Amino acid sequence: MTTIGIVGAGAAAAAATHVLDSAVPDAEVTVLEKSGGLCGRAATRRNDDRDLVYDYGANYLRSDDERVVDLVTEVLDDEGMVEVTEPIYTFEESGEVSPGRDADGHKWSYRKGLTQIAKRLFGETDATVHRRTRVETIRRAGGGGSDRDDAWTLVDTDGDSWGPFDVLLVNPPAPQTADLLADAEWESPARESLRAAAADVPYRTVWTAVLHYSFALDRPYYGLVNTDKQHEVGWISREECKAGHVPDGESLLVVQAGGDWSAERYDADPADNVAELAGHAAEIVGDDRLLDPDWTDHQGWRYAIPEGELDRDPVDGEDPVDAAAREGLYVLGDWIAGEGRLHAALANGLDVGERVAEEE
Template sequence: MDIGIIGAGAASAAAAYAIHRDAPDAQCTVLEKSGGVCGRAATRRRDGRWYDYGANYLKDDDERVRSLVTERLETDGLVSIDEPISVFDEDGTVGEGRPTTERKLTYRTGLTQIAKRLFGETDATVNRRTKITGINRDDGRWRLTDSDGEKWGPYDKLLCNPPAPQTARLLREADWEDERRDALVEAAESVEYRTVWTAVLGYEFELEVPYYALVNTDKRHEIGWIAREECKPGHVPDGESVLIVQANEPWSVERYDDDPAENVAKLARLTAEVVGDDRLENPTWTDHQGWRYAQPEDGVDRDAFEVAERAGLYCLGDWVAGEGRLHAALRNGLETGERVGRSIPTED
């Protein structure tokens, strides 16, 4: 049984893990357009520093995902963030957040370790820098074409992990004349996304504040989130700070294509005002990333997906789960992989 997987996000990694566990003879081929894995749970390395510049951590309040990460996968390097999350309002006034018992998890070398460890438990072949641009359904099997014109497949089953707009575009243009395709495209196109522009600010001093992160709860400030990577063991050398600053949706949409240096400088000034430290206006080094499809705003009608799965086509990811969080993507991947595994006939 040959299975094609478009995208190497967290859901794909979890699905490949579940398929390998339940149907070990199935062959999974993963086709990822970027050079990394784990999608928006992304990590970069810079001169001995690690920073998660997309999803910031993994919540441990989903029992299945917590068990997977803390018991079934290799736990070496798994760390928790002990400092709390505080809040700030439209005026930049900082206050204490709600008490919580949830753990915030990551790895010493970043969140991408989740996908790397999941794929490492399988026989899946992960092909990076391979952008799929065409899907064809022929004789009951799936064939793919990448941006270089190379053909992939045929596959008995196909899993699609890109964000909903990209999945909708692929399926809309697919050579698959079927009413199930139209229903699936309509469902995927209905998902709205939040756009986020992120600045990474590095400093040669460590902030002396009691919190790990600040979140804008009234959603009226230009900044939505500020997080300190130095609170993650192993990420930042002692005596330094690395801040992940995510702009809010209106700011991100308006300035998405503006000069990155100007965007970073604006966010650094705003960060200095919120934190109350003028030194933050002048970072030692910076990085940035725009996430046009950062987080889905809501879920989708699952009926269209269930019908498509009868043709061997599975959509997966946080947008299918209806919650733009890493744990939701992982759980959806596990559940999707289990359905795929159950659909594969066992050999007597």
């Protein structure tokens, strides 16, 4: 029996697990997730008192990869899938809104939110997912009670060991993966080359405000994106455009600050941040009523979106990702794909799952 350990329950890990469940049917898969949720930055919250569902990280799934489209529309049950039909407009540093930033294709979520993707992918497998279990140490060469010299074990922040594993998949954002590799008990040139490559991937920080209003906002667009990246706000979207997310006659805005503002204000008073982003939203959308939401939520993402590609130039003649994979450690996620999009993470997870199946 093949044993597989996975660090992180993001979209890529969910897709890889789904592949492995069928391609390596005798595999025993254990997933350790530091948070209480699934699907990484494709995150959903509910407010049952107000009957709200909202995607406050990734906003929707684009239909930009045929394999991913087939996965969510044919392989998985598409019950509850909803499509945003309203377009995406743009704005620049001045705040002036213009139409015309909407590529062909679908913008999908679910009535219960984007986390349904990972929940359904994991749910169709025999994988065991342990939430609120933060991995602190990656260990190679025995450990966890194993006398094998090539086994992987994981140690969490409570000091508990997991494993041994024949194969290890690592799904956190590049900076967090680099930190894990820096402290890993793994004596191999592959560890340092992969750590250095992961540490060099630039990331954008995003601080998000969620703003509810008891009135309907009449606008022809679903979302507004800042194209020149010079405004304090990077994105505004209307969750009421997703069926089942917001009661009729109400509005729920997801306002995501730009990278510079988010980094500077990440540890500031959340109430002050929410008030400031509400002010920006009111000015951009052109409605002073948005200054006074009747309910709010917020979330910061220190490592939200990769803004550059992983340097896969050979070190000592070998790609650092391939060098690690040769020893049984695979990294996966949108940062490997080089595109901070949900469909890119899912596609990379499919690729990694297929690679592990072939090599095992």
